[in-house]
Amino acid sequence: MSSALPAVPLNSVAIQSPVTIRHAYIHVPFCPSICPYCDFHVLERRGDLVERYLARIEQEAQQLGGRYDIALDTLYLGGGTPSFLREGEMEQLTASLRRHIGWGRLENTLEVNPGTVSPARAAHWRGLGFDRASVGVQSLHDPTLKFLGRRHTAQAAREAVQQLLAAGFRVSGDLITAVAGQPLESDIAGLIALGVEHVSAYTLTIEPGTPFARQGVTVREEDEEAGFEQTEAHLTAAGFERYEISNYARSPQAQSRHNRAYWTGEYFLGLGPGGAGSYPGNPAMAKRPFRRTNPHLHQWLAGEQGEVESLSxxxxxxxxxxxxxxxxxxxxxxxxxxxxxxxxxxxxxxxxxxxxxxxxxxxxxxxxxxxxxxxxxxxxxxxxxxxxxxxxxxx
CATH class of the missing domain: 1.10.10.920 (Arc Repressor Mutant, subunit A)
Known part of the structure; x- marks a missing residue:
């Protein structure tokens, strides 16, 4: 079983593992609003938190860059709502990452909220080096979006996808399924018609402590099963391949290279508050591989190291x-x-x-x-x- 280890400062003596780390996840916790089903570490933007976050990310990237052999194939900016960052803030963040851990050779993904997209912003993100956008469409049915607490409309989601495609992005669309009253077939057909190359379809899950849990919202098993089956039927009929439980791609080249790293057990850096990483040990020193999960924002800003688990x-x-x-x-x-x-x-x-x-x-x-x-x-x-x-x- 996993055994907790005392936190090891990231700027301590380098591990000098023979393994090269080729993937990095960076967590941006800020959101325009908090969805009632979300149990990720997110919070609304306020005060000087973004400025302090950017300074701490640079420090963390510098420490990791000095500690590991890093040659990134993929980089993923998730959240939260990374696309909620202002242009100058995004420039500062990407510059810090490039300076200390590099940039992905094969794929660089930005999670995008439809309400944050404009043609100018899409072009700006593309110019910074992001080439893949994961868009939180969730549904193309306004009543379903309202129930899910999403602020964007179906039309805004369509326009966001179109603007990202026009800017040269590879686009993946996220869908939530098993919502009572959701016209899932129409949602899927609409997303396909927009021209996305990848779809991630996740069942609505009611996690403890979320607003939905406190409100007593439930997901019926028959809705979950119907969503599971309908998503596969409609997407495969349209030429998408189901390569993972919840993920479909128009071609092998359209699969998420970054997420494949998780599913195939590769090592990856985890930066930002609540960010989790998987790291190699040093076999010559009988060091086991380990997971590190960063603490939440205020503890992370204070330099706390979070939880480390050694893997048997x-x-x-x-x-x-x-x-x-x-x-x-x-x-x-x-x-x-x-x-x-x-x-x-x-x-x-x-x-x-x-x-x-x-x-x-x-x-x-x-x-x-x-x-x-x-x-x-x-x-x-x-x-x-x-x-x-x-x-x-x-x-």
């Missing part, structure tokens, strides 16, 4: 299963064995056999994949592997 070989396996089985292609068992130091196929043979018998997993040569039924029950599958690993350790 069994942790590496269960993390990889939870993420890798989300992919249509599944995961390659020999690669996972090399990464974890365990003979996965041998050590987990009983649980693999049981999941195969239940029809939740498939084994294609050396690739382990979830079936459609297994996608629905992914937590149950991973729990079975986790419990088996704990039993082995206890023995």
């Amino acid at each position: 070989p069994e942790d590496v396996v269960t993390d990889a299963l939870f993420m890798g089985l989300r992919l249509r292609d599944g995961l390659h068992l020999p690669t996972l064995s090399r990464r974890s130091g365990l003979d996965v196929q041998a050590q987990y043979a009983p649980v693999i056999a049981e999941q195969l018998r239940l029809g939740l997993l498939q084994l294609h040569g050396e690739h382990l994949r979830a079936t459609p039924k297994g996608w629905w029950l992914l937590n149950r599958i991973v729990t079975a592997f986790l419990e088996h690993g704990e039993e082995n350790n206890a023995g």
Whole structure:
């Protein structure tokens, strides 16, 4: 199991791991308003917080840049609403990142709220080096948007996508499904018609502590299942390929390269308040790989280091299963064995056999994949592997 470690200052002696980190996530917590379903670390803009945030990001980027071997393939600016930053603020942020950790060689994504887009702003972002936009459309039905607490209209979402495409962006559109009364087929058809190359479709989830949870909002299982099935049916009929549980692409080249890094267990930097990263240890010093999750804004601004979790070989396996089985292609068992130091196929043979018998997993040569039924029950599958690993350790 994961074991908490004391925080290690980022500017301490370099790890000098032989692994090159090729991906970076930067969290921008500021939003024009807070959606009632959102449980991310976000807050409304006020006072001098943005100025202090930008200064602290530069410090953090400098520390990470001096600590790791970094040659970025992808960079992802998420939130929050990164596109809510003003032009000068975005220039300062991107300059800090370029100066200390570099820029993505293959893909640089900006999360965009439709209400923040104009032709001039889209051109400005493109000029700064962003080439992919992930747009929080959520729906093209105004009553659904109102229920979700979104401030933009369906027409504003259409115009935002069109303006980003005109500026030269690769565009991904986000949809929320399983909302009562939502005309999902129309939402999907409208998004396809706009010309996006990628769609991320996520079921509305009611998380504890959110306004929706306090209001007693619920999601019916039949709506969740219908959304799951309709999204696949309509998008695949339009030529999109479902390459991950919730993600569809017009072509292999349109897949999210950055998110694939998460799903395939690659290391990545995590910057900003609430940002999480995955980092290599130093095998020569018997250091395990670890996760670092930054604290929330005010603690992060004060320089607190957040939570660090060392990963055991069994942790590496269960993390990889939870993420890798989300992919249509599944995961390659020999690669996972090399990464974890365990003979996965041998050590987990009983649980693999049981999941195969239940029809939740498939084994294609050396690739382990979830079936459609297994996608629905992914937590149950991973729990079975986790419990088996704990039993082995206890023995």
